[in-house]
Amino acid sequence: MRFNEKELVLLSRQPSERAAELGMRGPKKGDVVKKRLVKLVVNFLFYFRTDEEEPIGALLLEQCRVEREDSQTFSIAFLDEAERKYVFECDTEEQCAEWIDSIIKASYEFMRKNLIFYRTEIHRLTGKVRPLAAARRCAKCHTDGASNQQRSYCGMVTVRFGVHIIIIINSRQTGRLMKGDGFGFARQC
Amino acid sequence: MKIDEKVLTYFESCNSPVDKEGYLYKKGEIKTSYQKRWFVLKGNLLFYKDRQTDRDLVGVIVLEGCTVQLCESEENFAFSLVWSEPGLRTYKFAAENQASQESWIKALLSASHSYLALLVVDMESKYRDALGALSNKPSKPFVMPNFNAIQPAAVFVTSNTCTSSALGTTPSPNSCPNLQALTISSKTASKKSPKLRPKKNANAVPMFDPFQTIGEYDFNQLHEDYGKEIKELIVMWSKKGHGGANVQEENLIDFE
Numbered sequence: 001m002r003f004n005e006k007e008l009v010l011l012s013r014q015p016s017e018r019a020a021e022l023g024m025r026g027p028k029k030g031d032v033v034k035k036r037l038v039k040l041v042v043n044f045l046f047y048f049r050t051d052e053e054e055p056i057g058a059l060l061l062e063q064c065r066v067e068r069e070d071s072q073t074f075s076i077a078f079l080d081e082a083e084r085k086y087v088f089e090c091d092t093e094e095q096c097a098e099w100i101d102s103i104i105k106a107s108y109e110f111m112r113k114n115l116i117f118y119r120t121e122i123h124r125l126t127g128k129v130r131p132l133a134a135a136r137r138c139a140k141c142h143t144d145g146a147s148n149q150q151r152s153y154c155g156m157v158t159v160r161f162g163v164h165i166i167i168i169i170n171s172r173q174t175g176r177l178m179k180g181d182g183f184g185f186a187r188q189c
Numbered sequence: 190m191k192i193d194e195k196v197l198t199y200f201e202s203c204n205s206p207v208d209k210e211g212y213l214y215k216k217g218e219i220k221t222s223y224q225k226r227w228f229v230l231k232g233n234l235l236f237y238k239d240r241q242t243d244r245d246l247v248g249v250i251v252l253e254g255c256t257v258q259l260c261e262s263e264e265n266f267a268f269s270l271v272w273s274e275p276g277l278r279t280y281k282f283a284a285e286n287q288a289s290q291e292s293w294i295k296a297l298l299s300a301s302h303s304y305l306a307l308l309v310v311d312m313e314s315k316y317r318d319a320l321g322a323l324s325n326k327p328s329k330p331f332v333m334p335n336f337n338a339i340q341p342a343a344v345f346v347t348s349n350t351c352t353s354s355a356l357g358t359t360p361s362p363n364s365c366p367n368l369q370a371l372t373i374s375s376k377t378a379s380k381k382s383p384k385l386r387p388k389k390n391a392n393a394v395p396m397f398d399p400f401q402t403i404g405e406y407d408f409n410q411l412h413e414d415y416g417k418e419i420k421e422l423i424v425m426w427s428k429k430g431h432g433g434a435n436v437q438e439e440n441l442i443d444f445e
Contacts, residue, residue, distance in 0.1 A: 001194045002248030011253050042302035057191035078196045108232035118312035125319040
């Protein structure tokens with residue numbers, strides 16, 4: 001299976017939610033516990049040999065079950081089988097509990113469910129639904145997908161809040177698209 | 190660097206929500222020709238294979254740290270995924286028509302984990318505001334559920350027992366949580382719940398249609414609904430009284 005390895009290695013160098021040296025045992029029979037630097041970035045768990053720059057491997061933390069094995073050990077199991085179980089040994093009970101909590105909350109699907117929960121609760125409490133950026137109505141043509149930006153400029157076009165922006169190009173200020181000061185252009189709606 | 194392919198393959202094929210899927214042309218990594226592939230977007234992962242019905246994945250693209258851009262190309266309806274660090278690549282795609290191109294760009298723009306994290310933080314603060322506003326009004330007390338209860342795929346289980354103490358409020362306190370917990374509760378809800386539940390469309394992105402998801406994902410409401418039926422049954426059984434108990438014994442297997 002191909003994957004964007006270099007880009008994933010870059011991701012492993014980003015600021016992490018949690019990183020520590022843990023004892024790690026692989027899922028196959030005969031795998032032994034080895035000391036690894038384990039790093040949680042978005043919904044991936046990267047593991048490195050201590051002092052190495054490139055991770056040995058990456059685990060996707062979706063559709064997995066995190067269990068406490070004993071007071072200082074937790075495991076991550078995949079595929080509804082006991083077989084593909086990665087085991088991690090921590091230094092303290094507290095550290096173990098913190099890792100379990102972080103891993104559970106790192107999954108994309110977990111976050112998605114939280115989002116849905118908040119939206120339905122907000123609706124229940126206020127009777128209103130707060131639209132997400134992509135679900136806004138265009139003030140001109142009344143279809144969904146209007147910009148949530150106050151103003152955005154490209155070389156030629158100034159776009160005001162609530163106007164249909166079909167495609168946003170953000171070549172220079174890529175990280176700030178969501179905060180409303182990105183560049184963009186408006187396609188006629 | 191190794192990646193656990195079995196886990197990725199399983200994740201692509203399982204029934205977790207699909208954000209978008211469809212055919213796109215992808216520019217080859219070695220050959221420069223565009224090849225038609227079936228793409229499946231789930232969260233921050235873009236899977237691709239030769240055909241929709243294939244089980245084997247050709248590959249996956251992790252969508253973190255990239256931007257989505259229109260690009261210059263001989264192909265119509267082209268767009269690209271760009272990592273701006275030196276040495277990192279650009280993936281080029283072409284869609285079949287403008288609608289598909291725009292739809293894919295929109296979907297890929299909001300695919301990253303960090304974007305979702307921002308949304309959740311934003312929603313959470315709006316939620317707390319709404320709670321705060323309500324505290325001025327006289328209403329039935331609302332208990333904020335412990336988020337450990339709302340675990341979809343990743344479930345925290347204490348060794349040997351499936352206690353509900355750590356999990357807080359759960360819809361079925363006696364059942365053991367499993368990987369498909371949320372899917373199962375939605376399915377049984379559609380059979381047993383007194384309310385009409387809308388059909389679950391795996392392809393729909395739930396966050397864009399709040400009215401469809403209300404009720405499906407409201408655990409407190411599900412708990413109440415289940416509870417009503419149980420309470421009614423208990424009342425019924427206690428009315429039957431001892432007569433009912435005798436009948437029950439005769440129906441049991443006779444070990445003569």
